[in-house]
Amino acid sequence: MVTITVCIGSSCFKRGADDVVSEFQRLITENGLENKVVLKGSFCMDRCTEGTTVKVGDTVFVGVVARDVPRLFRDEVLTRLQLPGAGRGG
């Protein structure tokens, strides 16, 4: 089980957090991982000037935009799940 947390607070939202969320949602559905990946929101991760902030497990990524999400999904999420599909995230 992998937990992805996306900050949707004021600053991150202004920088496109909603697109980051929908991109993760799309990839989770496309890979059929609804039971293995939990997508959550957070109101603030205290990295407001660097947003959008995303946490995969305990690892924090800042300045994430929607087009970074497929790579992040492949390298961080699929890898953690040790799925052979790593590399097909995008």
Added chain:
Amino acid sequence: MDLHFDIAQMQLSKHGEELCGDSVRRVDTPYGVIVAVSDGLGSGVKANILSSLTVTLATRMLEKGARLDDVVEALGETLPVCRVRKLAYSTFSLLLLSREGRAYLAEYDNPPAFVGRGGRLVDVPRHGREIHGRVVQEAVFEVTDGSWIVLVSDGVLHAGIGGLWNLGWGWERVGAYLSKLGATDIDAADFVRELEHLVQRLYAGRPGDDATAVVVRVRRPRLLTALIGPPRSRSDDAEVTRQLMASPGWKVVCGGTTGNMVARVLGKEIEVELDFPDERIPPTGRLEGVDLLTEGTLTLHRCLELLRAGVRPRQLEGRRDGASRLASMLLRADRLDFIIGRAINPAHQSPDVPPDLAIKHKVVEDIVAELEARGKKVSVKYY
């Protein structure tokens, strides 16, 4: 607990007249409220002067504790005499309500006020008394949570005259219609708007007479406490959270950091919704014991836009975004306590952050002003 009086009015001018000959005046007193409705003789400017003099004089005198007899005497001595009709005349309905639930009504030549509770009319016996040559109908009665009173000028009863109904729709039909509205939980503004639309329709858009109605809905006050922004000093975190959670009524938290602070003090978890019912603002969150948890600046900004546009709670029904839900709660509440934390989010002051994040406090002040302009009792405390 004290009662709250939710009051709204409508006025239509006789077709072709710019001024309505009826006047309404509402005065809040330390004990409750005084409402006066008057219908001046004739129409247009002359009627307007007579009726506005009547309601102003009556409410001012009653506010100062004068007796009805003094008011009637003063009216007789003050009102100008109409040259055409050789009469100094205007009708009145005077309603005094105390927050403990006592009501006093004095009526002179106006249609009897409608008094009801929920979906039924309540019979309120009047006693006629001659005062300085005029017979005034008086009544003393009790009001409670769910009571409503509608004061009307005769133009409301005459709607439809010669058209839909020969003699207008009349007191009984109006009473039955008002009872249906009384059975709903719509507020006074929506209540009186429904009545206005119907009167307009019955007059086919060309009122044959000035028509005025004042709706008073009596209820327990709806209380709301909103915590916006974390306190400047961290040592106040527990205190503002305690004040919020100990408050009666609705509890609202605006701001991501503020929400996290409350959750930390309470030892609870926030669940953030991940759908975006309005793509302009962040989603809401859930926190046990809090009725509404929203993001701060962007949501408050959008909420202010809604209030400035004059949105009504009924128009917001079913909308799930934070700003609409916040506006709806603010509009439905009667007494609001704002606890405003003045901590500055350093991140929001950075040149990398869009400027609208930096002006939250101004937005909150403007929201408070909008609510006060609607007659709500608002208190603001800063931390």
